Amino acid sequence: MRFHADLHIHSKYSRACSKDSDLTHLTRWARRKGVTVMGTGDFTHPAWFAHLRESLVPAEPGLFRLREDLDREIARTLPPGVASAQVRFMLSVEVSTVYRRGGRTRKIHHLVYMPGFDAAEAFNRALAPAGDLGSDGRPVLGLDSRELLEATLGSGDGAYLVPAHVWTPWFGVFGSKSGFDTVEECYGDLTGHIFALETGLSSDPAMNWRVSGLDRYRMVSYSDAHSPPRVGRETTVFDVDLDYFAILRALRTGTGYEGTVEFFPEEGRYHLDGHRKCGVRLDPEETRKLGGICPVCGRRLTVGVLSRVEDLADREEGVRPDGAAGFRSLVPLPEIVGEVLGVGPASKKVLREMDELTAALGPELAILEEVPVDDIAAYSPPLAEAVDRLRRGEVIREAGYDGEYGVIRLLGPGEPGRTDPATAPALF
Incomplete structure (x- = not known):
């Protein structure tokens, strides 16, 4: 069975996340998007863990589905073409570890997965002495990465760990601010138990292929959704049985792992270097010439993902390792509809059009x-x-930097279909 999985999301108990990030809204949006397997996110948080236990029932091995009564309520609010789609949940959490190693403070984010509630409960007990699990859905713990x-x-x-958004400056295992140069430095003698890395929004597999030391890892991509409409903006594609352990085997062996759906990495918040407060955005060569110093205020620049990849790269661009799975770069459909209509992707007009489109043509990823x-x-x-231009990769890119999202456009100024917001007609 071929399906999209989004295994990095957050609940309403994580900081800076939508109050709508509950199982009902997440399931509804997973169906609209065409995502079959979702992470629950945040299972270390006591209130969210209790909600998961109450609302989910066992499905296939290691996977869960919503209770029937909750599922029926969601189905009533969706078009027939997406209302009946299967959605399964896998117990997941993002954990932030903060500790000293090698004379530096390390701040590393990790994705952790459990095959059942008993295992998750055991994990929560093990973590409790290291921090307050009830303070945030993404707990911040005084643990070394190896200890986690x-x-x-x-x-x-069947419990496993994937380093999260590995190149992000502040919290990635290779991040410029607090990371390491190799996976081995981070996880030590347990590194052999790491078999997948999350690319994050600001990098894609092709960028990771430039570092030969990463060839043995499967590259995964997930949304890191802080609100339900963000679900599925990046996914990993599998062709295996709907089964936690089948997904795990695919990540370990590569069999049944079909690659990823990615942002264009320029759209990520940390693709280039820069200083947002001063409006300074730089490519790696410019940063090196400036010695990493902002030319406006004299403070240190935030060194982004592209620079960090180039620091560690031992291959030229365009080299694809033998056996590496492919990937596809997409732009979320609401952003495309918003560009066509000349309004923001979260506007009511876009939401109405999305309802019409999914009712007529199916889920977003299929469109x-x-x-x-x-x-x-x-x-x-x-x-x-x-959409045709998107599939051909003909996009206009304005790269993100220092926490500022980039912009990917498909229509140039004045092109047909690029309308004034005040006079924009409906698509239909």
Whole structure:
């Protein structure tokens, strides 16, 4: 069975996350997007853990589904084409570890997965002495990364850990601010239990392929969604049975792992170097010439993902390791619809159009990847043109830096279909 998985999300108990980030809203949006397997996020938080226990029931091995009564309520609010889609949940959490190693403070984020509630409960007990699990859905713990991995492995067969958004400056295992140069430096003698790395929004597999030491790892991509509409903006594609342990085997062996759906990395918040407060955005060569110093205020620049990849790269661009799975770069459909209509992607007008589109053509990821362009053109020729350009990789890129999202556009100024917000018609 081929399906999209989004295994890095957050609940309403994580800081800076939507109050709508509950199982009902997450399931609804997973169906609209075309995501089959979701992470629960935040299972270390006592209130969210209790909600998960109350609302989820066992499905396939290691996976869960919503209780029938909750599921029926969601189905009533969705178009028939997406209302019946399967959505399964895997117990997941992002953990932030803060500790001293090698004379530096390290701040590393990790994704942890458990095959059942008993294992998750054991993991929570092991972590409790290291920090207040109830203070944040993404707990901040005074643990070494190796200790966290050891606690994960000790929680039960099938528990595993994936380093999160590995290049992010502040919290990635390779981050410029507090990371390491190799996975081995971070996890020590337990490194052999790491078999996958999350690319994050600001990098893609091709960037990671430049570092030969990463060849043995599967590259995964997930949304890191802080609100339900963000679900599925990045996914990992599997062709295996719907089964926690089948997904785990695919990540370990590569069999059944089909690659990823990515942001264009320029859209990520840390792709280039810069200083947001001064409006300074720089490519790696410019940063090196300036010695890493902001030319406006004289403070240190935030060195982004592209620079960090180039620091560690031992290959030229364009080299693809033998056996590496492919990937596809997409732009979330609400952003495309918003560009066509000349309004913001979260506007009510875009949400109305999204309802119409998914009712007519199916879930968002299918529209972006599979639905024939002619079928899209029957509803909106400008949207069909934009999707066609997206599939060809013909995009206009304005890269993100120092926490500022980049912008990916598909239509140039004045092109047909790029409308004034005040006069923009509906797509239909």
